[in-house]
Amino acid sequence: MRSPVELVYPPVIAACKTLFRVLDLRLDVRGAEHIPAGGGAVVACTHVSYLDFIFCGLAGLPAGRKTRFMAKKEIFANRIAGPLMRGMHHISVDRSAGQASYREAVAALRAGEVVGVFPEATISQSFTVKAIKTGAVRMAAEAGVPVIPMAIWGSQRLWTKGRPRDLTQRHVPIVIQAGEPFQPVPGDDQDQLTRDLRTRMGALLDQVQRDYPAAPKPGEDPWWLPAHLGGTAPTPEKAAARD
Template sequence: MELVYPPVILACKTLFRVLDLKLDVQGAEHIPASGGAVLACTHVSYLDFIFCGLAGLPVNRKTRFMAKQEIFANRIAGPLMRGMHHIPVDRDAGQASYQQAVTALRAGEVVGVFPEATISQSFTVKGIKTGAVRMAAEAGVPVIPMTVWGSQRLWTKGHPKNLTQRHVPILIRAGEPFYPTPQDDQDALTQDLRARMTALLDQAQRDYPDTPQAADDPWWLPAHLGGTAPTPEEAAARDVR
């Protein structure tokens, strides 16, 4: 029985209405109404898991996200994360987290992952890890590429959070599923996944209805679109530091 997830969803939807966020979800039909699936999403904000999870709600799917262990150790967030059956990722024991995710997928759960591992400060898709493709292949389930765009304006790495900002458009896109198998070249499929995620993000950026106001620093736009976000190379150097 789901005791924690439904009230959390209700609280989030209430906040979205209060802030009058302009939620635009497309591609939700690609998420299966039953059976396991991996949602592989781009990562530009600390709030992406909330918006990514919205895509499954039209077919009554609740996504179990893989998230770093430190969140589960938090006295407030931890009980909520465990109550929603999210999956802790201990970077010192990554195989155990991977196997927990595979078990959930085989049990018919939708598992959400951020293959870039950390937030992209360049607002482009970084290099991604093979875990999403490998776990889908092992569990025999599809991978669904996804992107969220606009959430970085509310709360992202290197900028103060602004959870009172109103009328912000949030674009959520799910792409067509593909089905890795254990016989496939996992590295090649991972590069294919990255290309799919990049195409979704590029399209969301083109579709985005807002532009920075003349008086505003266009910090939330990537450099290749005229913004002041660091280039991918500069962002990689920041990550190392």
């Protein structure tokens, strides 16, 4: 599998950076040194917003890496987003026939690509880490590459599940935190490794939530904070019932 020709990804990155500057988003990328300069890797990220794949990909840019995200096929069917997703060589996931996308992701990893996944599968409405799928560690073990846990916080304020989007907000802090990689190997207990990955993702999310440099204004509904931090987001139990 040859490295793909990059005709679409660079201008999309440039357009996003321009938009970030116009909105004066306060981007804080931490742990970018954990993204390898070469070779395959699985980035396993928390999921609080429809925009997470944009911010998650920023962590790879200092190392010159472009992340290929696994995303549901409905996005690829969109007349605007679809051509962009295909042009950036992201990986379409048909949940009724997931083995084909799994094989495509493993092939990309073996070819030295960074593949981004959201192991929770859907946005967490509680803004805590949901139960996660085993695919991230299985792919990494089969391809012989590391898993890099990641957390994003702040993006839910722009556009998240169950809330009207507000893409013109200015000065919103967005924190992206990559954690230390770990290496699954074939024969390891994949369920235990998945539990370990969830713990790592949860610790990173706790950290960026604690460090977040903004709080709801007096009298403002703290909907974008999890219940355990005093917010009005649903508890994990109520969020699971909604899902």
